[in-house]
Amino acid sequence: MSVKQSLLAILQVGPCHGYQLKGEFERRTGSTWPLNAGQIYNTLDRLERDGLVEREPDEDDQQMRYFITSTGRQEVAGWLGSPVLRASTVRDELAIKLAIAVTLPHVDIARVIQVQRSATLGTLQDLTRTKAATDDPETSDELAGLLVIDSLIFSAEAEIRWLDHSETRLARASAAGLAGPLPINREPARRGRPARATTTVDEARS
Amino acid sequence: MSSDILLQLDGVAQHYGRGQTAVTALSGVDLTVRAGELVAVMGASGSGKSTLLTIAGGLSTPTSGEVIIEGSWLSTMTPKAIAALRRKTLGFVFQDFNLIPALTAVENVSLPLELDGRKRSRARSAALDALGTVELADRASHFPDDLSGGQQQRVAIARAIVGTRRIILADEPTGALDSITGEVVLRMLRRRVDAGAGGILVTHDARHAAWADRIVFLRDGRIVDESGSRSVDGLLGARP
Numbered sequence: 001m002s003v004k005q006s007l008l009a010i011l012q013v014g015p016c017h018g019y020q021l022k023g024e025f026e027r028r029t030g031s032t033w034p035l036n037a038g039q040i041y042n043t044l045d046r047l048e049r050d051g052l053v054e055r056e057p058d059e060d061d062q063q064m065r066y067f068i069t070s071t072g073r074q075e076v077a078g079w080l081g082s083p084v085l086r087a088s089t090v091r092d093e094l095a096i097k098l099a100i101a102v103t104l105p106h107v108d109i110a111r112v113i114q115v116q117r118s119a120t121l122g123t124l125q126d127l128t129r130t131k132a133a134t135d136d137p138e139t140s141d142e143l144a145g146l147l148v149i150d151s152l153i154f155s156a157e158a159e160i161r162w163l164d165h166s167e168t169r170l171a172r173a174s175a176a177g178l179a180g181p182l183p184i185n186r187e188p189a190r191r192g193r194p195a196r197a198t199t200t201v202d203e204a205r206s
Numbered sequence: 207m208s209s210d211i212l213l214q215l216d217g218v219a220q221h222y223g224r225g226q227t228a229v230t231a232l233s234g235v236d237l238t239v240r241a242g243e244l245v246a247v248m249g250a251s252g253s254g255k256s257t258l259l260t261i262a263g264g265l266s267t268p269t270s271g272e273v274i275i276e277g278s279w280l281s282t283m284t285p286k287a288i289a290a291l292r293r294k295t296l297g298f299v300f301q302d303f304n305l306i307p308a309l310t311a312v313e314n315v316s317l318p319l320e321l322d323g324r325k326r327s328r329a330r331s332a333a334l335d336a337l338g339t340v341e342l343a344d345r346a347s348h349f350p351d352d353l354s355g356g357q358q359q360r361v362a363i364a365r366a367i368v369g370t371r372r373i374i375l376a377d378e379p380t381g382a383l384d385s386i387t388g389e390v391v392l393r394m395l396r397r398r399v400d401a402g403a404g405g406i407l408v409t410h411d412a413r414h415a416a417w418a419d420r421i422v423f424l425r426d427g428r429i430v431d432e433s434g435s436r437s438v439d440g441l442l443g444a445r446p
Contacts, residue, residue: 114431117433118431118433121416121421121433122433124412124413124416125416125418125421125433128417132393132396153416157412157413160412161412
């Protein structure tokens with residue numbers, strides 16, 4: 001999550017106390033990802049260390065206020081102008097589970113897919129109910145919240161479509177008698193060459 | 207609670223042809239729709255979704271099983287009586303809107319009432335009420351061609367709930383609309399259901415099905431799974 005850049009971008013609107021930043025971040029993202037005070041101040045410390053923000057005591061000396069620096073503004077512009085690259089996502093966990101399951105003997109893959117699809121559909125329904133309760137957004141924080149819900153809805157939908165697709169793919173492979181369970185490869189690995197995933201017909205049938 | 211049931215399918219099967227060439231479109235389908243409940247039917251093309259909808263709406267007679275619409279058993283009724291029941295109780299919403307181009311919005315909505323023998327002025331008044339519930343009262347005298355796709359579909363929803371009609375049977379109602387307009391239509395459908403209607407929403411899109419209270423999966427003419435089954439009371443509690 002781009003907490004660092006988000007806080008910096010909010011500071012571009014105007015100087016804030018740490019607790020103000022927490023509130024601003026949350027109301028601008030539909031209160032979907034709450035932040036704790038520790039995350040806020042750790043992030044601010046790093047931003048200050050990197051010269052992206054500066055802090056000054058309040059007029060009454062009670063609290064620190066944070067200001068964005070010109071380097072900070074450049075960082076924000078760079079963030080907005082570049083794509084978000086996803087190294088890994090939560091969905092990979094599901095892809096791994098399904099990938100492993102398909103290689104195991106005695107696993108009802110159709111059932112694994114169905115259980116997941118039901119759960120994801122339930123999530124999709126919950127998100128849609130939240131959206132149904134939000135009428136036409138009038139303020140930009142309401143609009144921002146709706147964008148976040150939409151994003152979660154489209155992700156859930158994509159997962160369901162992938163599950164449907166996988167189900168059909170597996171059914172075809174199964175109907176063609178292909179891709180049975182994968183036994184442990186007992187061939188010792190040779191030095192200098194990667195082990196080949198070859199199996200004998202007898203092993204595949206066992 | 208049984209008085210809340212608007213529509214019931216009981217062991218419904220539909221076969222076409224005989225012997226070796228027989229095709230089973232539906233088999234042993236049980237489905238109940240209560241007032242305030244929207245049921246989504248999902249499935250791949252050819253799974254029997256549209257057949258289910260035409261049988262639920264009394265447009266075709268199943269090979270076996272019973273369809274009960276607001277307490278009336280269709281198997282005991284003449285085609286003429288079924289047509290009259292249909293006009294009084296339910297309306298279809300199709301992907302391509304199916305409005306009559308030569309009639310204005312309000313005339314399209316009042317048509318089922320007029321066909322049912324209601325006075326023109328009363329039918330018109332009920333149609334204006336129905337158009338008001340889909341926020342189109344100000345477009346009443348527009349012809350379909352002068353309305354956007356989303357507006358036409360909202361007219362179709364108004365037609366489906368005009369007068370005493372409480373059952374909406376929707377077949378891919380957002381299929382011809384962009385995603386934001388489609389959402390407005392589903393929101394409107396959801397609101398009509400929350401106000402006491404009941405409906406079946408046939409779709410292949412999970413994002414659309416998610417507007418329903420229950421989601422039923424159809425595969426090869428059979429219901430294979432149900433998701434999101436929660437009490438309607440609980441759902442209403444969750445909504446503001």
